[in-house]
Amino acid sequence: MSDTIGAAAGAIWEYLDENGATSVSKVTKETGVSKNDAQRAIGWLAKEGKLNIEMDKRTELLSLK
Numbered sequence: 001m002s003d004t005i006g007a008a009a010g011a012i013w014e015y016l017d018e019n020g021a022t023s024v025s026k027v028t029k030e031t032g033v034s035k036n037d038a039q040r041a042i043g044w045l046a047k048e049g050k051l052n053i054e055m056d057k058r059t060e061l062l063s064l065k
Helices: 002-019 023-030 035-047
Strands: 051-056 061-062
Touching: 002 023, 002 035, 002 051, 002 061, 023 035, 035 051
Parallel strands: none
Antiparallel strands: 051 061
């Protein structure tokens, strides 16, 4: 399981590095990572201090620190 989450975290990190701040739903859709794995990966990246998570009205935006 941790390999899957690590791969998802890597895909999300690479996507954000190339595209900048993006909504959680768009990152999930564009990377092909399942919603559950994306949430786990976002938690992992946030715990490691690699993500900014901001609210823009009702949309959660992710960006790299």
